[in-house]
Amino acid sequence: MTLHGIPKPTYRAFELLHRLGRERLLVDGLHHTVDGWVVRDREVRRLTVLMTNHALPRHAIDTERARVTLTGASEPRQAFVERIDRGHANPKREWRAGGSPVYLDPDLLEHLQAVSRVSREPVRCDCDVGTVRFEMTLPAHAVAAVTLEF
Numbered sequence: 048m049t050l051h052g053i054p055k056p057t058y059r060a061f062e063l064l065h066r067l068g069r070e071r072l073l074v075d076g077l078h079h080t081v082d083g084w085v086v087r088d089r090e091v092r093r094l095t096v097l098m099t100n101h102a103l104p105r106h107a108i109d110t111e112r113a114r115v116t117l118t119g120a121s122e123p124r125q126a127f128v129e130r131i132d133r134g135h136a137n138p139k140r141e142w143r144a145g146g147s148p149v150y151l152d153p154d155l156l157e158h159l160q161a162v163s164r165v166s167r168e169p170v171r172c173d174c175d176v177g178t179v180r181f182e183m184t185l186p187a188h189a190v191a192a193v194t195l196e197f
Contacts, residue, residue: 051156053156068088068089073085093195094117094197095192096195098192099190113182121177127167127170128192128194132191135166136166
């Protein structure tokens with residue numbers, strides 16, 4: 048968090064991790080910058096696909112398109128994504144756009160608190176019998192948590 052109590056993207060990533068279920072499922076597929084984990088929470092009938100697109104400093108990284116296929120899954124009643132990237136849950140960008148002030152007035156502080164939050168956006172899934180598919184664009188150094196509720 049910042050000196051003013053504004054959560055940074057790393058803080059928000061830990062919030063996403065905290066809400067994951069307890070049962071990690073097998074993930075197949077390799078990529079040099081995109082990683083993914085699938086975690087099920089049986090208590091609330093929810094499954095989360097957590098994806099990152101990350102590279103070490105001075106290593107090449109681009110925006111990537113991830114295609115996810117879940118087998119043995121029923122059609123979700125709701126699917127949404129929560130993102131952390133340059134344009135989502137990123138108060139530093141807004142702080143810089145506001146002139147990078149050392150002292151924050153109450154309006155700017157409230158605005159930065161709001162833009163630091165992770166918001167939910169709907170995700171369109173294609174469903175067949177026992178299979179759910181979706182695609183997600185991951186900018187460089189992004190985190191995306193796609194949650195399917197059953």
